[in-house]
Amino acid sequence: MFRQNFDDELNDLHVRFSEMGMMVNEAIYKSVNAFINHDKTLAQEVIDADVQINEREVDLEKRSFEMIALQQPVTTDLRMIVTVMKASSDLERMGDHAVSIAKSTIRVKGNTRAPEIEETLAQMATKVKQMVEEVLDAYVKSDEKRARKIAKEDLLVDEFSNKIYKMCIKQMQEDSDTIIGSMDYMLVDSYLERIGDYVTNICEWIIYLDTGKLIELNSNSKEENVL
Amino acid sequence: MKTYDSEDRYIKDLDDGKREIALSTDDIHVSYGTHEAIHGVSLAFERFKITALIGASGSGKSTYLRSLNRMNDNIAGTKVTGKIMYRGLDVNSNEVDVYEMRKHIGMVFQQPNPFAKSIYDNITFALQRHGEKRKDVLDETVETTLKQAGLWEQVKDDLHQSALALSGGQAQRLCIARAIAMKPDILLLDEPAAVLDPISTATLEETLMELKERYTIIIVTHNMQQAGRISDYTAFFHLGNALEYDETRKIFTRPKIQATEDYVSGHFG
Numbered sequence: 417m418f419r420q421n422f423d424d425e426l427n428d429l430h431v432r433f434s435e436m437g438m439m440v441n442e443a444i445y446k447s448v449n450a451f452i453n454h455d456k457t458l459a460q461e462v463i464d465a466d467v468q469i470n471e472r473e474v475d476l477e478k479r480s481f482e483m484i485a486l487q488q489p490v491t492t493d494l495r496m497i498v499t500v501m502k503a504s505s506d507l508e509r510m511g512d513h514a515v516s517i518a519k520s521t522i523r524v525k526g527n528t529r530a531p532e533i534e535e536t537l538a539q540m541a542t543k544v545k546q547m548v549e550e551v552l553d554a555y556v557k558s559d560e561k562r563a564r565k566i567a568k569e570d571l572l573v574d575e576f577s578n579k580i581y582k583m584c585i586k587q588m589q590e591d592s593d594t595i596i597g598s599m600d601y602m603l604v605d606s607y608l609e610r611i612g613d614y615v616t617n618i619c620e621w622i623i624y625l626d627t628g629k630l631i632e633l634n635s636n637s638k639e640e641n642v643l
Numbered sequence: 644m645k646t647y648d649s650e651d652r653y654i655k656d657l658d659d660g661k662r663e664i665a666l667s668t669d670d671i672h673v674s675y676g677t678h679e680a681i682h683g684v685s686l687a688f689e690r691f692k693i694t695a696l697i698g699a700s701g702s703g704k705s706t707y708l709r710s711l712n713r714m715n716d717n718i719a720g721t722k723v724t725g726k727i728m729y730r731g732l733d734v735n736s737n738e739v740d741v742y743e744m745r746k747h748i749g750m751v752f753q754q755p756n757p758f759a760k761s762i763y764d765n766i767t768f769a770l771q772r773h774g775e776k777r778k779d780v781l782d783e784t785v786e787t788t789l790k791q792a793g794l795w796e797q798v799k800d801d802l803h804q805s806a807l808a809l810s811g812g813q814a815q816r817l818c819i820a821r822a823i824a825m826k827p828d829i830l831l832l833d834e835p836a837a838v839l840d841p842i843s844t845a846t847l848e849e850t851l852m853e854l855k856e857r858y859t860i861i862i863v864t865h866n867m868q869q870a871g872r873i874s875d876y877t878a879f880f881h882l883g884n885a886l887e888y889d890e891t892r893k894i895f896t897r898p899k900i901q902a903t904e905d906y907v908s909g910h911f912g
Contacts, residue, residue: 421849421872421873482895485871486892
């Protein structure tokens, strides 16, 4: 019975955050599919659904804010709420990048396509989607070790990104008709790369939740306990 | 000391037809001799909710609470004017039987004050005085009220032991059980956790969260965190006026009145 009310609210916050994660994951998946398949209807669907992601972020922030004001949590409880507030804003940005990919899809008009680059983009998107799914699971389980492992996978995303960049440059040098299309490939590549970075941010929040340490993953800076 | 404009007020009108009102006051003034302690307070309390009355010492919150079931009647020279509406009846009028009214509007005080009797007798005392003699009814009341007050498991084998042997937190929950034995609609609590340790306070708060399913609760508290944790509505009192009355989540995140903001954030005065 002890502090049942607070625990219920906290649980509710977790569920809503996880739901937001699923909404964002779906947006990323659909936006990349739409881009590869030149499916403007699906792209529009992603753009329209973004309002729900934004609303969910505002809702989570409001709930977190009220829980801090009304329940005055400390230690682990406080870290849980802070994690939701910070990580939900990362999720929201990820959703925005999915919208950007969708917008690129709508912009593209009968450009010359490069199946090899599209294939690599699809592989990259699959990797990113898998990371998003994994990070949500690691969050639910508050699994610090797994968070560190997922963050390392971002290096693979960066490799994809470099590869696509080089492929696009080569393509553009060889055939100027592909410049506009390749620019879009490069944009989508950079959006996916950014989504990978946000996954790393969420990994950092999971470590904070688990250990209380604020750290920077995938950088050369030393791990320091700032709090 | 900072002075605040007491005309600057925000009182949420809950009596808007959208919710059930258990109790409301209209322009309550309380005077002790020539000194007016409450200068016209009009609040409506929603049924099955917890309302917290907060404010500094001397702000009038306890005086106001005590006027709701006419506890001030017992203090010589005290005058209470205005209406206290309960089920369409003004309980502040002279025609009302105060003892009958208090069966509907019960009170628990700051200091746990069990009678020097057994736990069982503490709970059944008032019922027996009102003529209830059936043992099965009395037994059932003891069990139900102790369960509702979260004390049954701890005392069920010691019902005929003296209530004076209970700890502070247990004694306070016994007082709540005693108050709800009369099946009131409304429970008034005057700083019920003031003398309890944090664990007993948490247990008491859990008890109140359970009780609000059946009772309308109005609680005076000095403990801001407590008001935040358990109440649905909060009224802020200052120098005998209710300056702000709103949903607790609003009072604690974005109050409309500067005095409330300063008080709940600890920058008061």
